[in-house]
Amino acid sequence: MGRKRKDGDPLGMAGTRLSYRYSKFWYRHRNGKWEDVGTDINAAKVRAALYNDPKGVYGTTGYWLGMFIVDCEARVKSRDLAKRTVDGYKKDVEELKVFFDTMLPEDITPNDVQTYLDEGRKAERAVRANRERACLSSCLSWLIRTGKTHMKVNPCMRASGVQRNPETKRQRYVTDAEYQAVYSVAPAMVKLMMELVYRTLQRPEVDVLAWTPSNIKVKGDSKVLRVKQSKTGKVLDIGLAAQFQQIVEQATGVDPVPLRPLIHTREGKHYTYDGISSMLKRAQAKARKNIADMAGMPSFGFRDLKGKGATDMWLSGVPIERIQLLCGHANKATTETYIKARWSETATANVLKISA
Numbered sequence: 001m002g003r004k005r006k007d008g009d010p011l012g013m014a015g016t017r018l019s020y021r022y023s024k025f026w027y028r029h030r031n032g033k034w035e036d037v038g039t040d041i042n043a044a045k046v047r048a049a050l051y052n053d054p055k056g057v058y059g060t061t062g063y064w065l066g067m068f069i070v071d072c073e074a075r076v077k078s079r080d081l082a083k084r085t086v087d088g089y090k091k092d093v094e095e096l097k098v099f100f101d102t103m104l105p106e107d108i109t110p111n112d113v114q115t116y117l118d119e120g121r122k123a124e125r126a127v128r129a130n131r132e133r134a135c136l137s138s139c140l141s142w143l144i145r146t147g148k149t150h151m152k153v154n155p156c157m158r159a160s161g162v163q164r165n166p167e168t169k170r171q172r173y174v175t176d177a178e179y180q181a182v183y184s185v186a187p188a189m190v191k192l193m194m195e196l197v198y199r200t201l202q203r204p205e206v207d208v209l210a211w212t213p214s215n216i217k218v219k220g221d222s223k224v225l226r227v228k229q230s231k232t233g234k235v236l237d238i239g240l241a242a243q244f245q246q247i248v249e250q251a252t253g254v255d256p257v258p259l260r261p262l263i264h265t266r267e268g269k270h271y272t273y274d275g276i277s278s279m280l281k282r283a284q285a286k287a288r289k290n291i292a293d294m295a296g297m298p299s300f301g302f303r304d305l306k307g308k309g310a311t312d313m314w315l316s317g318v319p320i321e322r323i324q325l326l327c328g329h330a331n332k333a334t335t336e337t338y339i340k341a342r343w344s345e346t347a348t349a350n351v352l353k354i355s356a
Contacts, residue, residue: 011041012045013041013045015052016045016048016049016052017029017048017051017052018037018044018045018048019034023039024036024037024038024039025037025038025039025040025041025044027044027047027048027051029051038074038077043070043073046070047070050063050066050067050070057102059104059149060101060102060103060104061096061097061100061101061102061103061104061105061108062097062100062101062102064105064139064143064148064149065093065096065097065100065136065139066093067148068089068093068138068139068142068143069086069089069090069093071142072085072086072089073086079210079270080230081206082205082206082273083272083273084205084272084273084274085205085206088131088135089135089138092131092132092134092135092136093135095128095132096132096135096136099116099119100112100116100136105140105143105149105151106149106150106151108140108155109155110155110156110160110161110162112155113133113136113155113156113160113162114161114162114163116129116132116133117129117130117133117162117163117164117165120132120165121165126165126166126167127165127167129165130164130165130167133156133162133164134156136156137154137156137157140154140155140156141154171341171342172298172300172304172307172342173304173307173308173311173342173343174300174304174305174307174308177293177294178287178294178297178300179194179198179305179308181287181291181294181297182194182280182283182284182287184287184291185283185286185287185290185291186279186280186283187279187283189263189264189265189271189276189279190276190279190280190283192247192250192251192262192263193208193209193263193276193280193302194280194302194305195247196208196211196247196251196262196263197302197305197306197309198305198306198308198309199244199247199309200225200227200238200309200326201306201309201310201323201326201327202227202229202306202326202328203229203230203231203303203306203328204273204302204303204305204306205273205302205303206230206273207227207229207230208262208263208302209261209263209270209271209273209276210261210270211225211227211261211262211263212258212259212260212261212262213252213256213257213258213260213262214258214259215227215262216240216248216252217237219237222239222240223240223245224237224238224239224240225237225238225240225248226238229328231328232328232330234328236325236326236328238326248262251263263276276302277301277302280301280302281299284297284299284300306327307338307339307342308342310323310326310327310335310338310339311339311342311343314339314343315343320332320335320336320339323335323339
């Protein structure tokens with residue numbers, strides 16, 4: 001029987017191998033190593049439970065899926081990953097565990113992944129199965145990247161022969177009239193978000209919301225918005241043309257606060273993507289109610305404004321390579337598909353006369 005804790009165990013850490021020192025919680029591994037597990041007692045207990053492994057599940061896919069979520073939550077705190085993404089992963093993990101829980105990651109084959117996708121399609125949840133496969137793929141890639149297992153190849157990748165379930169691509173194109181109608185009734189931060197997404201084509205949920213005045217740099221004789229694309233990891237300088245520079249300077253103010261986000265709450269804090277998206281939905285509802293011809297306007301999100309920006313650039317004659325660079329697509333064909341899925345031209349009928 002273990003010794004009683006001298007402090008009376010007010011945090012309920014008995015049996016967890018956790019200690020509290022220097023304003024942090026530490027997990028004491030059996031090899032003598034102490035690991036910093038953060039300042040949140042609940043998160044620390046979750047990680048300790050995984051390490052202690054009372055059910056003997058260490059090394060199984062279910063175990064590593066749990067550890068993957070812990071790692072993702074740490075990335076959220078460092079603003080390297082969107083909370084919305086992790087919330088989605090948590091739901092995916094619950095479904096994945098039903099099928100893969102007791103399997104070892106090294107034993108998962110492309111056929112297992114394909115079977116999971118096929119069963120999802122038969123259960124009329126084909127799209128959800130695709131998303132869950134993507135979550136599993138991210139977890140397995142994390143294991144390979146960090147060397148936590150002996151895996152060398154990710155069985156979820158298309159290169160392994162796995163075919164995702166067919167999906168209907170989103171084709172929503174926001175017209176200029178719709179954009180202007182919503183913009184006219186939207187609050188200031190929604191207007192700014194709309195403009196930043198439309199003009200930079202960056203991912204709204206993880207990239208745009210993270211920008212601060214420190215992203216504005218002087219390059220030569222002009223200013224640029226220097227961003228690191230979360231999807232590609234590539235650093236990109238976006239030139240601030242006159243109109244765009246005015247938008248950015250309006251966001252930063254006369255005396256910029258270095259660490260305050262460009263898109264910020266009244267308290268100067270970051271908006272969550274769900275929060276700013278809800279504000280956009282309310283602005284659309286207001287436009288439908290108060291503006292003529294907008295009563296039947298279909299809903300749209302900030303992601304659709306990225307698509308609108310890319311499509312509008314293409315229609316105005318901007319080279320596809322420039323649009324591809326902004327979108328962060330690996331190849332030009334992806335950019336062409338991304339644009340043309342949203343734009344449907346009207347063809348002219350054949351009016352030629354048939355010779356007698």
